[in-house]
Amino acid sequence: MATAQLTASSISVRNFPSFEGLRPSTVTFSLVAPLKQGRSFRGLVVKAATTVAPKYTTLKPLGDRVLVKIKTAEEKTVGGILLPSSAQTKPQGGEVVAVGEGKTMGKNKVDISVKTGAQIVYSKYAGTEVEFNGSNHLILKEDDIVGILETDDVKDMKPLNDRVLIKVAEAEEKTAGGLLLTEASKEKPSIGTVVAVGPGPLDEEGKRKALPISPGNTVLYSKYAGNDFKGADGSEYIALRASDVMAVLS
Numbered sequence: 001m002a003t004a005q006l007t008a009s010s011i012s013v014r015n016f017p018s019f020e021g022l023r024p025s026t027v028t029f030s031l032v033a034p035l036k037q038g039r040s041f042r043g044l045v046v047k048a049a050t051t052v053a054p055k056y057t058t059l060k061p062l063g064d065r066v067l068v069k070i071k072t073a074e075e076k077t078v079g080g081i082l083l084p085s086s087a088q089t090k091p092q093g094g095e096v097v098a099v100g101e102g103k104t105m106g107k108n109k110v111d112i113s114v115k116t117g118a119q120i121v122y123s124k125y126a127g128t129e130v131e132f133n134g135s136n137h138l139i140l141k142e143d144d145i146v147g148i149l150e151t152d153d154v155k156d157m158k159p160l161n162d163r164v165l166i167k168v169a170e171a172e173e174k175t176a177g178g179l180l181l182t183e184a185s186k187e188k189p190s191i192g193t194v195v196a197v198g199p200g201p202l203d204e205e206g207k208r209k210a211l212p213i214s215p216g217n218t219v220l221y222s223k224y225a226g227n228d229f230k231g232a233d234g235s236e237y238i239a240l241r242a243s244d245v246m247a248v249l250s
Contacts (some may be wrong), residue, residue, distance in 0.1 A: 107207035159198040166192040
């Protein structure tokens with residue numbers, strides 16, 4: 001059977017999973033695929049970001065939305081080794097540069113809880129990416145913000161709304177029978193210790209409802225929920241919604 005070659009020289013894809021706890025970024029790769037004769041394509045381009053023309057100098061989010069300047073990917077290791085683009089850590093955080101006016105719930109006006117200049121972490125697949133003033137930005141809802149980074153270490157993150165920050169328990173090194181486990185065979189734990197909790201979700205009248213979880217609790221959580229992070233000391237952390245916590249262990 002005769003075949004034709006389709007070459008997409010520039011295919012950009014967002015939302016690749018992040019294993020370093022940082023935000024997914026745009027990845028560009030080439031694809032060559034055989035097609036039946038008679039079909040022809042000039043090219044296939046998928047763009048992740050909307051470019052705002054230079055004539056627009058301000059961008060004001062509306063409602064409960066927030067404009068975030070995305071943190072750039074690390075180009076070098078701590079030791080100064082230059083990283084190829086495929087190995088660079090993908091950002092999942094940034095700086096708040098503008099906020100909306102908030103929203104109305106019941107009879108109450110609820111303001112945005114983050115301020116401009118705050119360093120935040122947001123959900124992996126949140127928001128709409130925008131290229132503005134020569135930099136990559138993200139417009140997202142306040143509820144998509146996981147927490148505020150008060151230091152460079154994730155263990156000091158302040159969760160927002162109904163989010164909970166958990167320090168993940170270390171994986172078992174041996175089986176019950178005493179066999180030593182390799183890294184590949186260790187099961188990812190879904191148990192950890194609560195480090196910090198958010199102020200709770202808003203009810204229909206805009207009032208906070210306290211979470212039934214407290215710092216220091218050992219909890220069992222849903223295996224595939226939340227956002228993974230690595231602390232400065234190499235410890236694993238996860239930030240997830242309180243509804244993804246299934247039980248408190250004692």
